[in-house]
Amino acid sequence: MGTTIASAGTGARYWLTLSIGVMALSASMTAAAAGTPVGTVIQNTATVNFDLGGAPVMLQSNVTTITVVERVDVAVTLQSPQTVVAPNDTNRALLFTVTNLGNGSETFTLAIDSVLTGDDFDPQPSATSIYFDTDGSGDLNVGDQPYAAGTNDPVLAADASVDVFIVNDIPGTVTNGDLGDSRLIATSATGSGAPGTVYAGQGDGGVDAVIGTSGGEQQADGEYLVSDVAISVNLAQNVSDPFGGATPVPGATVTYTITIEVTSSGTATTSVVRDPIPAYTTFVPGSITVNSAALSDVADGDAGEYDTTGAPMIVVRLGNLTQADGVQTVSYQVTID
Amino acid sequence: MSDERIRNVLKALAAAILLFPAAGLLAQEQGHLSVKTVVQKEQVELDEAGNEKTVLVDAGKVVPGEHVVYTITFQNIGDEPAQNVVITNPVDANLTYIEGSAFGPGMDIQFSVDGGKTFASLDALTVTEDGTQRPAEAKDITQIRWVMHEDLAAGAQGIARFAAVLK
Numbered sequence: 001m002g003t004t005i006a007s008a009g010t011g012a013r014y015w016l017t018l019s020i021g022v023m024a025l026s027a028s029m030t031a032a033a034a035g036t037p038v039g040t041v042i043q044n045t046a047t048v049n050f051d052l053g054g055a056p057v058m059l060q061s062n063v064t065t066i067t068v069v070e071r072v073d074v075a076v077t078l079q080s081p082q083t084v085v086a087p088n089d090t091n092r093a094l095l096f097t098v099t100n101l102g103n104g105s106e107t108f109t110l111a112i113d114s115v116l117t118g119d120d121f122d123p124q125p126s127a128t129s130i131y132f133d134t135d136g137s138g139d140l141n142v143g144d145q146p147y148a149a150g151t152n153d154p155v156l157a158a159d160a161s162v163d164v165f166i167v168n169d170i171p172g173t174v175t176n177g178d179l180g181d182s183r184l185i186a187t188s189a190t191g192s193g194a195p196g197t198v199y200a201g202q203g204d205g206g207v208d209a210v211i212g213t214s215g216g217e218q219q220a221d222g223e224y225l226v227s228d229v230a231i232s233v234n235l236a237q238n239v240s241d242p243f244g245g246a247t248p249v250p251g252a253t254v255t256y257t258i259t260i261e262v263t264s265s266g267t268a269t270t271s272v273v274r275d276p277i278p279a280y281t282t283f284v285p286g287s288i289t290v291n292s293a294a295l296s297d298v299a300d301g302d303a304g305e306y307d308t309t310g311a312p313m314i315v316v317r318l319g320n321l322t323q324a325d326g327v328q329t330v331s332y333q334v335t336i337d
Numbered sequence: 338m339s340d341e342r343i344r345n346v347l348k349a350l351a352a353a354i355l356l357f358p359a360a361g362l363l364a365q366e367q368g369h370l371s372v373k374t375v376v377q378k379e380q381v382e383l384d385e386a387g388n389e390k391t392v393l394v395d396a397g398k399v400v401p402g403e404h405v406v407y408t409i410t411f412q413n414i415g416d417e418p419a420q421n422v423v424i425t426n427p428v429d430a431n432l433t434y435i436e437g438s439a440f441g442p443g444m445d446i447q448f449s450v451d452g453g454k455t456f457a458s459l460d461a462l463t464v465t466e467d468g469t470q471r472p473a474e475a476k477d478i479t480q481i482r483w484v485m486h487e488d489l490a491a492g493a494q495g496i497a498r499f500a501a502v503l504k
Contacts (some may be wrong), residue, residue: 035402035503035504040431042429042430042432044376044426045374046372046374046376046407046409046422046424046425046426046431046497047425048370048422048423048424048491049421049423049425050370050419050420050421050423051419051420051421052369052419057369057370057419059369059370060371061374061398062411064374064375064376064407065397066396066397066398066399066405066503067398067399068398068399068400068401068431068503069398069399069400070400071400071401071402072481078466094411103401207398208437210400212400212402233344312407
């Protein structure tokens, strides 16, 4: 049904969002087009027209020639949002896109670096720490191919890109709210270094390769957020049809009951339940309750409302929850259209 | 004939012989122009004082994004003035003209966006794109031409230059 529970770790502004897959940020590559193909030859001749004693004359200059050689450039873009993890989690993936911004075909070597400064803990690269998103799902799955340096270094044509995961385990010693960063580095196999460095004859077709502004090597950092507050959520539905039975027919009333419970230590701060009204149903006005207390449909001072600003949904705010608060029950009703 | 007279005759003959080839050359190229093009790119160097200066170096190999500068030099190597001198240079499809870079003292500079059929100043040109007409931009230019205001006198020189970016 797409119910979401959003809450924050202790005393912080973080969000713990359940039942949602990795949000892939749209990789809107700016128009950094690869440019004129390697090996293109550009010739130029100037023409002069003039009159001499009234008679027209035309002359041409010499021909100048320039040859387009290869520029080596790469970009690495983070796709994953801040990824929520728990202590002792294994094989937690962060998704990146590696793009060949040069004008020739290029091979790139990939590397992971999780020992970065400025964060609270170092993620531990998993046994296999780099994968290609072979099935294009945005999630690390069985169908995704492991990367092995020197064996399957990605070869990208000009402007082409490949999606890559870096994969880490989370140590057991982290605490709620800790941040851990991990980096993907992509390096051009032709070479890297100061922009303008020339690798004579190393470009496509044996022309020179020149390092572009990216230096031929780029990196991006992803981030893990530790949240160790465990929340248990359950959904139940109860159908009551107009004929005294429980058949889901038009006109039947469905009562949805959502129970939420914090099952670990710690506090889930600012918890909010949002449940979209299912398609082909109509919300029953006045039917929202939290822990058996009725809530008004409008957005007023109480804990919840029927929100129609976007897709219609129930919104109930549960505040800060701990294990001691026990089970919270939110319910509402719809009729089947 | 005395030695002195022979020497004088020989001198006169030598002078005449020296003159004739020159006169012959002048006769073939009378009123003609010589025209030469070079293509260069900008490079930043340090001068003796350690200050950065931009110099033009020969451009044989370029990468997308680099600027190239075409310089056309011409001279009237004849002994009659050349009239209505017009230099025309195409802008290769893989190059984009850099607006404002065209240079030519004593010349009107005009542009074409239709492959050289018509020329005008850039702000007078329009192109049709997706069925609508819009003012022409640097990227639409296909040719540049330099039109001399005055005749090019015998022995006089001129220079025309423009810069473009490799796409």
